[in-house]
Amino acid sequence: MQTVSVNLGPRSYSIQIIAHETLGWLTFLKSALGHTRKLFFVSDTHTTTLMQKLRDLSLGAYECNHAIIPAGESSKSMAQFSFLLDELAEFGADRQTGVVAVGGGVIGDLAGFAAAAYNRGLPFIQVPTTLLAMVDSSVGGKVGINHPKGKNLIGAFHQPKAVWIDIGSLVTLPEREYLSGLAEVVKYGVIQDPQFFEFLEQNTAKILKRDAAILRQIVARCCRLKADVVEKDEREETGLRMILNYGHTFAHAFETVSGYGHWLHGEAVAAGMVYASRLAEKKDLIPASITERQIKLLSEFRLPVKAESGWKIPDLIEVMKRDKKAQAGRLRFILPVKLGEVRALDDVTEQQVAEVLAP
Amino acid sequence: MQTVSVNLGPRSYSIQIIAHETLGWLTFLKSALGHTRKLFFVSDTHTTTLMQKLRDLSLGAYECNHAIIPAGESSKSMAQFSFLLDELAEFGADRQTGVVAVGGGVIGDLAGFAAAAYNRGLPFIQVPTTLLAMVDSSVGGKVGINHPKGKNLIGAFHQPKAVWIDIGSLVTLPEREYLSGLAEVVKYGVIQDPQFFEFLEQNTAKILKRDAAILRQIVARCCRLKADVVEKDEREETGLRMILNYGHTFAHAFETVSGYGHWLHGEAVAAGMVYASRLAEKKDLIPASITERQIKLLSEFRLPVKAESGWKIPDLIEVMKRDKKAQAGRLRFILPVKLGEVRALDDVTEQQVAEVLAP
Ligand SMILES: NC(=O)c1ccc[n+]([C@@H]2O[C@H](COP(=O)([O-])OP(=O)(O)OC[C@H]3O[C@@H](n4cnc5c(N)ncnc54)[C@H](O)[C@@H]3O)[C@@H](O)[C@H]2O)c1
Ligand SMILES: NC(=O)c1ccc[n+]([C@@H]2O[C@H](COP(=O)([O-])OP(=O)(O)OC[C@H]3O[C@@H](n4cnc5c(N)ncnc54)[C@H](O)[C@@H]3O)[C@@H](O)[C@H]2O)c1
Ligand SMILES: [Zn+2]
Ligand SMILES: [Zn+2]
Numbered sequence: 001m002q003t004v005s006v007n008l009g010p011r012s013y014s015i016q017i018i019a020h021e022t023l024g025w026l027t028f029l030k031s032a033l034g035h036t037r038k039l040f041f042v043s044d045t046h047t048t049t050l051m052q053k054l055r056d057l058s059l060g061a062y063e064c065n066h067a068i069i070p071a072g073e074s075s076k077s078m079a080q081f082s083f084l085l086d087e088l089a090e091f092g093a094d095r096q097t098g099v100v101a102v103g104g105g106v107i108g109d110l111a112g113f114a115a116a117a118y119n120r121g122l123p124f125i126q127v128p129t130t131l132l133a134m135v136d137s138s139v140g141g142k143v144g145i146n147h148p149k150g151k152n153l154i155g156a157f158h159q160p161k162a163v164w165i166d167i168g169s170l171v172t173l174p175e176r177e178y179l180s181g182l183a184e185v186v187k188y189g190v191i192q193d194p195q196f197f198e199f200l201e202q203n204t205a206k207i208l209k210r211d212a213a214i215l216r217q218i219v220a221r222c223c224r225l226k227a228d229v230v231e232k233d234e235r236e237e238t239g240l241r242m243i244l245n246y247g248h249t250f251a252h253a254f255e256t257v258s259g260y261g262h263w264l265h266g267e268a269v270a271a272g273m274v275y276a277s278r279l280a281e282k283k284d285l286i287p288a289s290i291t292e293r294q295i296k297l298l299s300e301f302r303l304p305v306k307a308e309s310g311w312k313i314p315d316l317i318e319v320m321k322r323d324k325k326a327q328a329g330r331l332r333f334i335l336p337v338k339l340g341e342v343r344a345l346d347d348v349t350e351q352q353v354a355e356v357l358a359p
Numbered sequence: 360m361q362t363v364s365v366n367l368g369p370r371s372y373s374i375q376i377i378a379h380e381t382l383g384w385l386t387f388l389k390s391a392l393g394h395t396r397k398l399f400f401v402s403d404t405h406t407t408t409l410m411q412k413l414r415d416l417s418l419g420a421y422e423c424n425h426a427i428i429p430a431g432e433s434s435k436s437m438a439q440f441s442f443l444l445d446e447l448a449e450f451g452a453d454r455q456t457g458v459v460a461v462g463g464g465v466i467g468d469l470a471g472f473a474a475a476a477y478n479r480g481l482p483f484i485q486v487p488t489t490l491l492a493m494v495d496s497s498v499g500g501k502v503g504i505n506h507p508k509g510k511n512l513i514g515a516f517h518q519p520k521a522v523w524i525d526i527g528s529l530v531t532l533p534e535r536e537y538l539s540g541l542a543e544v545v546k547y548g549v550i551q552d553p554q555f556f557e558f559l560e561q562n563t564a565k566i567l568k569r570d571a572a573i574l575r576q577i578v579a580r581c582c583r584l585k586a587d588v589v590e591k592d593e594r595e596e597t598g599l600r601m602i603l604n605y606g607h608t609f610a611h612a613f614e615t616v617s618g619y620g621h622w623l624h625g626e627a628v629a630a631g632m633v634y635a636s637r638l639a640e641k642k643d644l645i646p647a648s649i650t651e652r653q654i655k656l657l658s659e660f661r662l663p664v665k666a667e668s669g670w671k672i673p674d675l676i677e678v679m680k681r682d683k684k685a686q687a688g689r690l691r692f693i694l695p696v697k698l699g700e701v702r703a704l705d706d707v708t709e710q711q712v713a714e715v716l717a718p
Contacts, residue, residue: 147445
């Protein structure tokens with residue numbers, strides 16, 4: 001078992017990373033939740049088996065109930081949010097009732113927002129089951145739903161009381177979802193940790209085979225790196241948390257122009273990082289070799305490294321200007337200054353963006 | 360102009376209390392909101408005139424938009440919450456957009472929750488227009504909506520950036536609403552400030568005439584007293600904030616048994632305080648004279664001081680046991696130990712409650 005601690009004063013919590021075990025589950029719950037007597041589990045239709053396993057393990061010590069949400073991004077909606085609140089009320093949830101999200105980022109974000117809003121905040125446990133959720137969405141306290149006018153437009157900051165990561169649950173994850181999660185893993189190397197980037201380069205074969213020992217190390221390192229950022233900027237106030245958006249301004253444009261669902265998020269991030277890295281070259285921040293290493297690693301993970309030929313450059317730039325990260329219509333990019341370090345830049349011109357995007 | 364400061368570290372803010380003025384409005388906004396360029400106003404159908412006045416004053420400096428919500432408690436609903444979020448999205452609200460709630464507690468709670476959830480938190484300004492909202496709901500950061508299964512069941516803690524209280528807006532407030540607000544005013548005297556209680560006793564005539572100078576003092580004092588509590592227990596974690604619930608366990612039972620709307624909230628609180636005070640007598644915490652002074656003052660404010668004869672005592676006790684404040688079915692009451700000081704007690708028996716309620 002490995003443990004990562006997220007230090008946020010009174011909202012501190014720990015992340016347990018295990019492989020194919022459930023032995024410590026009750027002890028884990030007990031120490032995370034204290035006086036809780038009731039648990040409310042949330043899963044989606046693809047993570048119900050694991051949810052039921054954990055629920056059955058909990059039944060001796062807790063009164064349990066659950067809700068199963070349709071799988072997919074469209075469940076991050078006002079309708080499902082409202083449904084979960086109804087179910088919690090029906091269950092007679094009180095201030096101590098724990099909410100346990102078992103699933104990918106969709107379930108974590110949705111159930112987390114319901115936990116944040118019910119009684120102005122119920123204790124919340126994340127059990128991420130996708131690689132993306134393990135290394136990114138389950139850590140940091142951002143929860144929320146989508147609005148027709150914007151992704152993640154409605155939400156809250158609500159830190160979990162603890163995170164339980166069983167690497168074993170990745171066994172059933174579809175290959176494309178798994179590879180997509182690897183894009184965010186690569187991201188941490190580029191923005192924060194050159195040794196970790198090298199470690200990934202040296203272990204591609206094992207990673208592609210989902211070797212449990214390697215994955216445990218990788219997930220633990222990514223959680224630590226994300227926690228480092230979140231600890232310094234819990235509520236996205238100082239601007240530091242922005243470094244996590246490396247590759248994301250481009251990614252967001254790709255996802256919007258192609259329609260969400262064409263590329264998975266991590267696929268868009270993979271190509272987005274390559275373009276951001278090219279921008280950094282153009283601004284003489286880094287040598288081309290740093291971009292080349294990213295392209296090589298992402299390609300070994302079978303991730304896209306360039307935009308599709310049909311997408312129009314002016315359309316992509318238009319979306320970037322409307323991006324939340326843009327300040328007063330001015331483009332803002334997170335660019336590498338060396339492997340393992342990035343910086344936010346406001347002085348990138350549309351011309352420069354167009355040049356790196358040109359085929 | 361009078362100012363009350365609420366000290367909550369990075370979430371500190373100030374409350375401006377004025378009478379029939381709008382002169383400082385733009386300066387107030389500027390200092391509360393900084394870089395904001397867009398304002399979204401929310402009023403109900405009875406506070407639209409004031410909202411429009413403030414909006415018109417703001418038009419030179421801000422791009423403005425607004426929503427008008429039907430007056431009444433039933434607007435604190437998921438449907439209106441969702442409507443406000445749609446309107447904010449339609450308006451193209453960004454992270455800096457300010458939300459300005461102009462109205463009573465219903466508008467403050469509803470608009471405040473929309474402000475809390477949109478983009479995980481927009482800057483929020485309270486402009487309370489009822490006495491209850493001025494002395495209670497606009498200070499402290501609790502926002503939220505009702506659920507069919509529970510009042511204020513869904514919500515957040517979201518402190519305003521500033522509070523603007525124009526005593527002048529009370530002129531149009533219906534008499535019963537005004538008197539109801541006075542119950543919470545009396546409450547502050549009993550729980551925190553014996554001099555203030557005396558001040559109320561000595562000024563009943565002016566208070567009933569809504570004398571602006573007296574009201575300014577009263578509102579400022581109540582805001583200060585509430586801020587003192589909130590500063591020590593911002594998120595209802597230490598238990599201190601509970602003292603604000605003096606009279607409320609009984610009040611909640613009266614409101615539930617008679618159906619919400621029969622008594623206004625302050626009316627239920629008035630009678631509730633009298634019963635809580637009687638319980639304190641029964642437990643030898645205070646002499647009967649302290650209850651008598653409350654009865655006299657509340658009666659001068661034409662507030663009820665006893666339950667209606669039709670209500671069944673077992674029904675009332677049943678509701679109290681289900682109260683959020685009850686711990687594991689055990690009754691919890693906030694009882695005075697002298698004028699100006701209260702304490703939470705867990706050892707009140709059902710028998711004792713029944714005895715004080717007996718006609
Ligand atoms: N809160 C944050 O900080 C944060 C950060 C990044 C992303 N996100 C959000 O996360 C979401 C994406 O998360 P995701 O990629 O995990 O998507 P997801 O939750 O939709 O999961 C992807 C698919 O895999 C299935 N699945 C999950 N676990 C499985 C398992 N163990 N075996 C088989 N199938 C499984 C799901 O049912 C789904 O069909 C987005 O909504 C995004 O906005 C949030
Ligand atoms: N957030 C908190 O900490 C907190 C504390 C106490 C109460 N509350 C909430 O506050 C709500 C009650 O607030 P309220 O008593 O202000 O009710 P309210 O907002 O419904 O106002 C009462 C009535 O007065 C009208 N009105 C408001 N201002 C007016 C004016 N200046 N002139 C004429 N009419 C006016 C309203 O339209 C409404 O019809 C409840 O929902 C309660 O849960 C919240
Ligand atoms: Zn991402
Ligand atoms: Zn009250």
